[in-house]
Amino acid sequence: MTIRSDRDHGQRYRPRMSCLKKVEAIVVQMQDPSTGVKGSDQKLNVTTIPNAIAGQDIVAWIAKHMSMDNDEAGSFGTMLVAYGYIYPLQDHKKLVLKADNSLYRFQTPYFWPVQKWKAEDMDYAIYLAKRNIRKKGSLDAYEQEEYNKLHKWLNNKWDFIVMQAKEQYHAGKARVKADRVVFDCQERAFWIVNRPPRNTHSAMDYGMDRHVDPNIEEVTDSIQCLYYVSAGLLSHLQLVQNSVARVQDGSQNRDHITPILASFHWLPKKTVDYYRRINIYTQQAIMRSRVKSSVSLGAMVKYMTTFNNHDPLLVPCLPSNPWQTDDDTYWVLNTPDVEVPTKMRVERWSFSFYELLNDPRGRADFKIFLKKEFSGENLAFWEAAEELKWGAAASMSEKASQIFKTFLAPGAPRWINIDGRTMGLTVKGLEHPHRDVLDAAQTHIFMLMKKDTFYRYLKSPVYKDIQKKALSPAPHNFSDAQLEQNMRNRRPSLSPIITYQKEQEEKAKAAAAAGPVDIKKLMANKLDRK
Amino acid sequence: MGRDECKTMLDALNKVTACYRHLVTALGSTSDSQNLREELKKTRKKAQELAVANRTKLTALLKDKTISKDDRAEYERLWVLFTSSMELLEVDMKRSLEIGQDFPLKVPTRHLIQTGMTGSTTTVAARAMSVQNMKYEADASIDTLDLKDLETEIAQVDQMMEEMEMKVQVAPWAVEAKQEAGAELKSTVSVGNSSVGVISICEEEPKETVEGENGTMKIFVGIIFTAVLLIAGILGYLVINL
Numbered sequence: 001m002t003i004r005s006d007r008d009h010g011q012r013y014r015p016r017m018s019c020l021k022k023v024e025a026i027v028v029q030m031q032d033p034s035t036g037v038k039g040s041d042q043k044l045n046v047t048t049i050p051n052a053i054a055g056q057d058i059v060a061w062i063a064k065h066m067s068m069d070n071d072e073a074g075s076f077g078t079m080l081v082a083y084g085y086i087y088p089l090q091d092h093k094k095l096v097l098k099a100d101n102s103l104y105r106f107q108t109p110y111f112w113p114v115q116k117w118k119a120e121d122m123d124y125a126i127y128l129a130k131r132n133i134r135k136k137g138s139l140d141a142y143e144q145e146e147y148n149k150l151h152k153w154l155n156n157k158w159d160f161i162v163m164q165a166k167e168q169y170h171a172g173k174a175r176v177k178a179d180r181v182v183f184d185c186q187e188r189a190f191w192i193v194n195r196p197p198r199n200t201h202s203a204m205d206y207g208m209d210r211h212v213d214p215n216i217e218e219v220t221d222s223i224q225c226l227y228y229v230s231a232g233l234l235s236h237l238q239l240v241q242n243s244v245a246r247v248q249d250g251s252q253n254r255d256h257i258t259p260i261l262a263s264f265h266w267l268p269k270k271t272v273d274y275y276r277r278i279n280i281y282t283q284q285a286i287m288r289s290r291v292k293s294s295v296s297l298g299a300m301v302k303y304m305t306t307f308n309n310h311d312p313l314l315v316p317c318l319p320s321n322p323w324q325t326d327d328d329t330y331w332v333l334n335t336p337d338v339e340v341p342t343k344m345r346v347e348r349w350s351f352s353f354y355e356l357l358n359d360p361r362g363r364a365d366f367k368i369f370l371k372k373e374f375s376g377e378n379l380a381f382w383e384a385a386e387e388l389k390w391g392a393a394a395s396m397s398e399k400a401s402q403i404f405k406t407f408l409a410p411g412a413p414r415w416i417n418i419d420g421r422t423m424g425l426t427v428k429g430l431e432h433p434h435r436d437v438l439d440a441a442q443t444h445i446f447m448l449m450k451k452d453t454f455y456r457y458l459k460s461p462v463y464k465d466i467q468k469k470a471l472s473p474a475p476h477n478f479s480d481a482q483l484e485q486n487m488r489n490r491r492p493s494l495s496p497i498i499t500y501q502k503e504q505e506e507k508a509k510a511a512a513a514a515g516p517v518d519i520k521k522l523m524a525n526k527l528d529r530k
Numbered sequence: 531m532g533r534d535e536c537k538t539m540l541d542a543l544n545k546v547t548a549c550y551r552h553l554v555t556a557l558g559s560t561s562d563s564q565n566l567r568e569e570l571k572k573t574r575k576k577a578q579e580l581a582v583a584n585r586t587k588l589t590a591l592l593k594d595k596t597i598s599k600d601d602r603a604e605y606e607r608l609w610v611l612f613t614s615s616m617e618l619l620e621v622d623m624k625r626s627l628e629i630g631q632d633f634p635l636k637v638p639t640r641h642l643i644q645t646g647m648t649g650s651t652t653t654v655a656a657r658a659m660s661v662q663n664m665k666y667e668a669d670a671s672i673d674t675l676d677l678k679d680l681e682t683e684i685a686q687v688d689q690m691m692e693e694m695e696m697k698v699q700v701a702p703w704a705v706e707a708k709q710e711a712g713a714e715l716k717s718t719v720s721v722g723n724s725s726v727g728v729i730s731i732c733e734e735e736p737k738e739t740v741e742g743e744n745g746t747m748k749i750f751v752g753i754i755f756t757a758v759l760l761i762a763g764i765l766g767y768l769v770i771n772l
Contacts, residue, residue, distance in 0.1 A: 031644045039644060051560070051646040108645045109558035109629045117625065122614070129714045137715050158707035159607065160614040162714045163541075167548035174657050175552075176649030183555065186645070 013210045017115040027085045031106050037061045047178045052103040059099040082203035087189030111190040119194035125150040129165030142197045320476035326486035336360035343472040353450040369462040377414035378445050381407045385442040400433035418444050543580040547615050549658030554626045558633040559645040567672050569655035610705045620687050627680050635673045
């Protein structure tokens with residue numbers, strides 16, 4: 001048997017697709033002949049096919065019905081097309097909703113995307129075989145590739161696929177001409193959504209499959225324990241009980257649940273367990289520590305106003321967002337080891353010390369400044385403590401003793417200046433080192449750097465120099481043709497293995513260069529210059 | 531011979547499966563109707579009968595220990611055909627149950643999707659049942675009654691598949707296909723006039739992607755141009771002379 005059958009216990013539920021039921025409710029309203037979008041006829045060579053709707057009508061209906069403006073209605077419509085509820089009649093490969101006269105049609109419910117049913121390879125193979133028959137052997141390039149792949153993988157079922165394809169083809173010919181055309185268009189649209197051609201975005205990217213069906217209501221644990229009844233049996237008992245109640249008062253199965261309500265799946269079972277959970281939750285909520293909302297909201301507002309211009313979702317990033325225009329200049333200009341950073345990046349360093357340290361280029365710049373001031377030991381200690389915290393457990397004791405020798409021992413070459421109490425605690429902790437043994441000292445040093453060195457850095461010539469040198473790239477303005485070109489020229493970027501190796505090399509170089517500074521040699525150099 | 535009987539029965543099951551799929555795609559759309567529900571019911575019953583017949587025959591053949599290796603390989607291949615057919619049927623039945631529940635026919639305001647399909651599916655169903663004309667005799671509330679039957683039938687099919695899985699020792703991945711890639715093109719020689727029309731209607735592909743068709747397009751345009759010139763010349767000659 002194939003793995004597709006329900007009898008296996010594999011992961012097949014797709015939780016992210018639970019929005020589909022809600023979209024269906026909208027589509028059903030949209031196609032209503034009286035209150036929905038008005039359709040017209042599509043005139044082909046010999047036949048006319050009804051129920052073709054224009055893009056602008058769709059956008060207008062959505063904007064009116066859902067109280068949106070036209071742009072948002074356009075993107076909502078594009079989502080409907082991308083999921084496959086509506087398919088375009090002209091230019092069928094591009095799944096966007098164009099708000100002009102281009103025609104669309106509704107997809108039949110069999111071909112709607114459903115959370116439970118994934119588009120299967122065998123069906124795709126049958127479809128490709130049918131298409132092969134119709135086009136007499138000249139499939140598109142990507143289709144031919146898929147066909148060959150499927151022929152290899154599904155080889156044991158290939159006889160069946162060929163037989164079924166021929167039968168479905170002949171059965172299709174038994175229909176009226178217009179219906180045949182419509183069915184072909186529907187099937188083609190379905191497979192373009194579910195098996196998109198190369199280099200196109202697909203709305204069917206939904207993340208990972210889950211093992212548990214997220215739509216099932218949770219059956220009570222307490223009753224299960226009391227009666228030693230399994231969850232499946234209990235839900236069957238519930239069904240029987242419900243049907244008996246229905247027989248008694250003569251109502252139908254789903255009378256009380258309108259389609260839109262049913263789409264929300266929000267009716268939980270109120271039992272002992274449900275209330276017990278609510279109790280625990282509220283008890284824990286009371287015990288939490290609280291901050292005045294005026295304070296926290298003030299902090300949030302300040303954060304948002306500072307970072308507003310740096311958020312690519314709110315303000316378009318310069319030169320252009322690579323995810324939208326397929327042009328990766330933004331990433332090239334913002335690599336961790338770039339020579340000249342962008343203006344936005346440099347501005348961001350001035351927001352807080354944390355931002356400066358987090359950005360590798362900022363940290364490098366800060367290091368240059370500290371080297372000039374001969375006070376690099378603070379940052380070096382902070383970095384060493386980070387390495388201890390996040391590093392491998394095997395090398396921990398070695399690293400700890402190294403740090404002690406270099407930074408904490410009295411008379412050490414790079415002795416850091418922390419208060420006596422912290423020093424005592426840290427030294428004691430270092431006898432039995434663990435990951436967080438340097439936490440107190442690290443925080444102290446961080447605060448020292450933040451309150452003193454950071455502000456000096458921001459006023460220093462090093463920072464001012466880099467502010468002047470920073471680039472501000474001009475925004476890109478791509479036309480549609482150029483966007484298509486970009487999409488076709490997409491190439492994989494630098495491999496993360498190479499970036500990691502580069503990082504390691506840099507670290508090794510820095511470690512070699514940051515050995516204890518030999519004062520004598522330094523003075524000798526200075527004297528020599530005279 | 532047992533094998534030929536099996537083959538004919540499998541062909542019949544295959545035909546019914548294909549027709550059932552065509553019928554299920556029409557569910558919920560504007561070509562849905564009482565008739566369609568009844569056709570679905572009849573096709574399903576036929577499929578069930580064929581399935582049971584096939585299963586008994588094939589299990590009898592496979593249980594026989596005295597057959598040769600080639601025969602056994604052949605029966606395993608037929609078995610794989612049978613199980614794939616049944617899987618398609620099962621999925622289609624489950625889909626039709628869901629769609630049937632979502633689109634009831636007996637409500638005051640039906641909301642069937644306007645898909646543009648207007649014809650009926652009688653011919654497909656007739657092909658499935660191998661009859662000339664379909665007779666419709668069901669009563670008005672077929673859609674709700676039928677759904678209950680459908681649920682029981684799905685449970686039956688489920689159970690049958692599980693039994694088959696447990697009892698018959700056939701390794702489906704070990705079967706080798708007899709047909710090679712592109713086999714479907716060989717026997718459909720008579721494609722017919724109607725489908726040529728369909729091809730020209732449906733293929734509205736953008737010109738950049740299909741380079742091969744550009745050459746034929748140019749020749750086509752050239753022919754039309756010369757034809758138009760000829761007609762214009764003839765008309766001009768006639769006008770001058772008359």
